Amino acid sequence: MELADRALDNRLNREVHGVRGVVLLRRGRRDEAEDELQRAVVATRAMGYRLAEGRSLHLAGVFHAEAGEVAVARMRFEAALGLFNEIGAHGYTGRTERALAAL
Numbered sequence: 846m847e848l849a850d851r852a853l854d855n856r857l858n859r860e861v862h863g864v865r866g867v868v869l870l871r872r873g874r875r876d877e878a879e880d881e882l883q884r885a886v887v888a889t890r891a892m893g894y895r896l897a898e899g900r901s902l903h904l905a906g907v908f909h910a911e912a913g914e915v916a917v918a919r920m921r922f923e924a925a926l927g928l929f930n931e932i933g934a935h936g937y938t939g940r941t942e943r944a945l946a947a948l
Contacts, residue, residue, distance in 0.1 A: 870908055882908055896937075899928035903941055915948050922948075 866881035882905045889898035906921035922945045929937040 866908070867904060870911070875912070878908060895928050895932050896934055899925045899932075899934065899937060899941075902928065903937070903944070906941075906944060910944065910948060919945065919948055 866878045866885060869875075869878035869881060882901065885901035886898060886905060889895075889901050902921050902925035906918045906925060909915075909918035909921060922941055926938060926941045926945070929935070929941060
């Protein structure tokens, strides 16, 4: 049971970073938001949770696109798209392709 609890805590922690990053971004706290989104990417990558890593990269792409940082946004969206294609997460590929096209 302890192992299951620890796994749940790790998953929730990964998700919290992404959500917190979005909330901070909406509140205009860009530096903190960027840190949280980067933590989300690092945490999901370290855990091998590729869908969440792709979602975190997509959120980071949105963050940079909204800031007018097109080159960085493109890199994040392309990385997310690559992961979504690799794991067959077709529900996420269309959204990411549209985000790339909008840059």
